[in-house]
Amino acid sequence: MQGIIDLHHDIVFFMILIIVFVLWMITRTLYHFHYKKNPIPEKIIHGTAIEIAWTVTPSLILVLIAVPSFALLYSLDEVVDPAVTIKAIGHQWYWSYEYSDYSQSDDQSITFDSYMIPDDDLELGQLRLLEVDNRMVVPANTHLRLIITAADVLHSWAVPSLGAKCDAVPGRLNQIPVFIKREGVFYGQCSELCGANHAFMPIVVEAVSLEDYISWVSTKLEEI
Amino acid sequence: MSIRVIEALSGESTQEATNEAGPADSQAAKDMEGDGAATPTAAADDHSSPEMGEVTLRTAPQDARFPTANQARRCYVAYNEASSLYHKCINEKGKGHGDCKPHMRAFRSICPDEWIEKWQELREEGRWFGRF
Numbered sequence: 001m002q003g004i005i006d007l008h009h010d011i012v013f014f015m016i017l018i019i020v021f022v023l024w025m026i027t028r029t030l031y032h033f034h035y036k037k038n039p040i041p042e043k044i045i046h047g048t049a050i051e052i053a054w055t056v057t058p059s060l061i062l063v064l065i066a067v068p069s070f071a072l073l074y075s076l077d078e079v080v081d082p083a084v085t086i087k088a089i090g091h092q093w094y095w096s097y098e099y100s101d102y103s104q105s106d107d108q109s110i111t112f113d114s115y116m117i118p119d120d121d122l123e124l125g126q127l128r129l130l131e132v133d134n135r136m137v138v139p140a141n142t143h144l145r146l147i148i149t150a151a152d153v154l155h156s157w158a159v160p161s162l163g164a165k166c167d168a169v170p171g172r173l174n175q176i177p178v179f180i181k182r183e184g185v186f187y188g189q190c191s192e193l194c195g196a197n198h199a200f201m202p203i204v205v206e207a208v209s210l211e212d213y214i215s216w217v218s219t220k221l222e223e224i
Numbered sequence: 225m226s227i228r229v230i231e232a233l234s235g236e237s238t239q240e241a242t243n244e245a246g247p248a249d250s251q252a253a254k255d256m257e258g259d260g261a262a263t264p265t266a267a268a269d270d271h272s273s274p275e276m277g278e279v280t281l282r283t284a285p286q287d288a289r290f291p292t293a294n295q296a297r298r299c300y301v302a303y304n305e306a307s308s309l310y311h312k313c314i315n316e317k318g319k320g321h322g323d324c325k326p327h328m329r330a331f332r333s334i335c336p337d338e339w340i341e342k343w344q345e346l347r348e349e350g351r352w353f354g355r356f
Contacts, residue, residue, distance in 0.1 A: 084283055218279055
């Protein structure tokens, strides 16, 4: 996510310079094209040198943008050896989460469904269409591996504030690395049309301290 | 209630498994051991108190044989490898031996429960298409 933010800042900086330059050219042209101040406009048709310049320069700029962009694209695929693996499975129309790192061979993993809280059941201060009954709890400042898949049709697991979006495809286990830099609650929504209630299956990630996470896992293990 | 979770994830099975499984698994085992020194495991043990139970933060490491985003193949291969190791163990030690259980755990972090249950049903029906 930090890589995405940094690339965005770098590109926007140069983009603003280019925008100011282009707008200045356009404004200047319109201003000097006044029918009284400039009754006989120039009729310049060719200008080989300038044409080459204004073709090659934008190409060079694009190449310069492409270099860090590709570096980021490939680095997003790398998964640093994680400490936690969580499976997010899309259903019609809810997400289910499985934490299987803590199960013995025949024991069930920690698994629960995450349904949206309907409007009528919202409490004061809760966000409409975004809150869920069981949040996905993760430790902050820990490398996580998220495995996204679906049980029926295509879904997509997206949490914009974490820079995460990954299609949930039945029969496919898409792996994405996630690292949350602070404790907090992060919201997202299903991002692939999946039927009537596609808009009503949100995602809530709650990043907590390591101690809180361990106590949450212990509680969940006792419930199995 | 004190909860002690014993992990034996991919690559980190018993010594005989490491010897028999071939270069890929032993490489993964080495990775696992290398990670054991530096992972949040230590931090987790520091933070977890005896009253809460002992939960170790460890999971399957990266498998270099499957560098892509789609880990479906890895899940299937890990399940089959675990099955073969489990059967070897059963053949050597006899059925019901407690030591064989860790082998069946290596794939749990990667494979969805639904897939494992489906394969389990196929086994029970006699329709399992894997080798073991």
